[in-house]
Amino acid sequence: MSFIIKSIRPFNPEITFNSGQCFRWEKQDNAWQGIAENNYAEIIGTYPNVYINCDEADYPFWKNYFDSSYDYEAASAVLIQDNKISQAVINNKGLILLRQPFFEVLISFIISANNNIPRIKSIINKISVKYGDKTNNGYAFPKPDVLAQLKEVDLSAQGCGYRSRYIVETSKIISKGYFYEKLITIPLENARNELCKFMGVGKKVADCILIYALGRKDAYPVDTWIRKVSLDLFGKEMTDDEIRKKAAERFGRDAALAQQYLFIAKREPL
DNA sequence: ATCCAGGAGCTTT
DNA sequence: AAAGCTCATGGA
Numbered sequence: 001m002s003f004i005i006k007s008i009r010p011f012n013p014e015i016t017f018n019s020g021q022c023f024r025w026e027k028q029d030n031a032w033q034g035i036a037e038n039n040y041a042e043i044i045g046t047y048p049n050v051y052i053n054c055d056e057a058d059y060p061f062w063k064n065y066f067d068s069s070y071d072y073e074a075a076s077a078v079l080i081q082d083n084k085i086s087q088a089v090i091n092n093k094g095l096i097l098l099r100q101p102f103f104e105v106l107i108s109f110i111i112s113a114n115n116n117i118p119r120i121k122s123i124i125n126k127i128s129v130k131y132g133d134k135t136n137n138g139y140a141f142p143k144p145d146v147l148a149q150l151k152e153v154d155l156s157a158q159g160c161g162y163r164s165r166y167i168v169e170t171s172k173i174i175s176k177g178y179f180y181e182k183l184i185t186i187p188l189e190n191a192r193n194e195l196c197k198f199m200g201v202g203k204k205v206a207d208c209i210l211i212y213a214l215g216r217k218d219a220y221p222v223d224t225w226i227r228k229v230s231l232d233l234f235g236k237e238m239t240d241d242e243i244r245k246k247a248a249e250r251f252g253r254d255a256a257l258a259q260q261y262l263f264i265a266k267r268e269p270l
Numbered sequence: 271a272t273c274c275a276g277g278a279g280c281t282t283t
Numbered sequence: 284a285a286a287g288c289t290c291a292t293g294g295a
C-alpha cells in the first residue's frame with residue numbers, strides 16, 4: 001500500500017459528484033472521499049486542476065472510473081450550440097459521466113426507484129456498513145453473493161422497503177455469473193431490454209446503468225425531472241417512449257451528457 | 271395531513 | 284399499447 005498523488009483527467013468534482021449519478025462521494029475538509037469496489041480515493045483541487053490521492057496500484061482503476069479516454073470538451077462544444085442546453089453547459093463546466101462498477105450501479109439505481117437522492121445515499125450507506133467489506137477507509141459496497149443470501153426483511157430493516165425483494169433476486173442472478181460487457185456494444189434497445197429482465201429494473205433505470213456503469217453515451221434516462229423539462233424542450237406533452245425517441249434524434253451520441261445537463265439545471269435552478 | 275422523490279410490476283382496459 | 288393501482292419510507 002503506497003498512496004500517491006497524481007493528476008487525473010480535468011473534471012469538476014463538485015458538479016459531477018452532486019449530479020445524482022453516484023451516491024458514495026462525500027466532501028471532508030476540501031477533499032472528496034469515495035469508495036468503489038474495494039478501492040478508496042480522495043479527489044482534491046478544482047476544475048480543471050484536479051488531483052487524486054489513491055493507492056498506486058488502484059490508479060488504473062480510477063483512470064477508467066473517471067472516464068479518462070472520453071472527450072467531454074468536444075461533446076460539450078456540440079451541446080452548447082443547442083439553445084435549450086447552452087446555459088446549463090456554461091453553468092456546469094467540467095461535468096463528466098462516471099464509469100462505475102456494474103453491480104454497484106445496478107443495485108443503487110434499483111434503490112433509486114420512486115425515491116429521492118438524500119434517502120438513496122442513506123440507504124446505500126447503511127447496507128454498505130452492514131453488509132460490505134470493512135476497509136481501512138470505510139466500507140465497500142456489498143458483494144453480490146452477500147446480498148443474494150439475505151432475506152427481504154434484512155434489507156427492509158435498512159430502509160429498502162418494497163425494493164428489498166428486487167435487490168435479493170437481482171443479486172442472485174449476478175452472483176451466478178453475468179457477462180455484462182455485451183451490453184456495451186449491442187444496439188441501445190437490445191441493451192435496455194436485456195437489463196429490464198432484472199427485477200426492479202425498468203427502462204429508466206436500465207438507461208442509468210448503461211451510462212454510469214458501461215459508459216454508453218447514447219442512453220437517455222427519463223425520470224420525473226426530465227419529464228418536466230421535456231415540455232419546454234419539445235413543445236408538447238409526450239409519453240416516455242416519445243421523449244426517448246425525440247432525444248435520440250436531437251442529441252444522438254451525446255444524449256447521455258445532454259440529459260445530465262438538463263437534469264442538473266431542472267433540479268437545481270440557479 | 272398530503273404530496274413527492276432520478277419508477278417498476280402487475281392488472282385491467 | 285395504454286392507463287390505473289400499489290408498492291415503503293422520510294422529508295417538506
